[in-house]
Structure formats: C-alpha cells, structure tokens
Amino acid sequence: MNAPHDVPTAAELVAAVRDFLETDVLPAVDGRVRYHTRVAINVLGMVEREIELGPAQAERHAEGLAALGVADDAELAAAVREGRLADDDALLAVLERAVRAKLEVANPGYPARE
Numbered sequence: 745m746n747a748p749h750d751v752p753t754a755a756e757l758v759a760a761v762r763d764f765l766e767t768d769v770l771p772a773v774d775g776r777v778r779y780h781t782r783v784a785i786n787v788l789g790m791v792e793r794e795i796e797l798g799p800a801q802a803e804r805h806a807e808g809l810a811a812l813g814v815a816d817d818a819e820l821a822a823a824v825r826e827g828r829l830a831d832d833d834a835l836l837a838v839l840e841r842a843v844r845a846k847l848e849v850a851n852p853g854y855p856a857r858e
Contacts, residue, residue, distance in 0.1 A: 755795040762788035793849045801845040808838035817842075 752760070765785050773781055812829060814820045820838075823829045847854045 753795075755792050758788050758792045758795065762792065790849055793852065797845070797848055801848070805838075805842055805845065808841060812838055 762785055765781055765788070770778065770781050770785070809816065809820060812820065812823070812835060814823055814829075820829075824835070829835050
C-alpha cells in the first residue's frame with residue numbers, strides 16, 4: 745500500500761518527541777514541570793500505541809460487533825441494557841477483547857499483571 749505521507753511516519757514523530765522529553769527534558773526539570781513532563785511522556789506513548797495498534801484493534805472490534813449483530817458500541821450497550829443479547833461466551837469474548845485493546849494502548853503492562 746502506498747502511504748500518502750513520506751517518512752517519518754506519525755508514529756515515528758510521536759516517538760521522537762516522547763524520546764526527547766524523556767532523555768533531554770525530564771532530567772533537567774523538577775517539581776510541577778517534571779510531573780507534567782511525565783504526563784506528556786505517558787500521553788505520547790498512548791498516542792504512539794494507538795497509531796500502531798488502533799487499525800487492527802478497530803477491525804477486530806468491528807468483526808466482534810458484527811458477529812453479535814450490532815453496528816457499534818452504542819447499539820451494543822443498548823442491546824445489553826434491553827436484554828436483546830444473551831449473556832454468553834460470545835458476548836463476554838467481545839467485551840473482554842475490547843477492554844484488553846484499551847489496556848494495550850493505555851497501560852500495556854497491566855494485562856501482564858494477571
């Protein structure tokens with residue numbers, strides 16, 4: 745597939761900024777600025793992972809929703825609330841995959857804690 749943009753990619757740019765903050769800025773700051781720099785590093789890590797993992801996660805999630813017969817998360821929530829979906833392994837698998845996908849982006853070390 746031909747990408748519409750040259751290198752560096754968006755993920756590479758985000759990684760470069762995150763690396764700069766981590767290696768150059770963080771050691772040089774204290775207090776409130778240090779805290780906010782750590783927050784920025786974490787946010788950039790999340791963005792980087794979402795760029796890299798998001799498309800495949802979205803595709804798997806859409807497949808799971810389609811298998812349940814719903815179009816999106818809002819319809820899934822309504823179907824669960826209204827009792828239109830069986831409380832079975834198929835539903836639980838889709839919900840578990842959705843939560844794991846969120847954790848892979850937001851806190852990739854969390855699933856390893858099990």
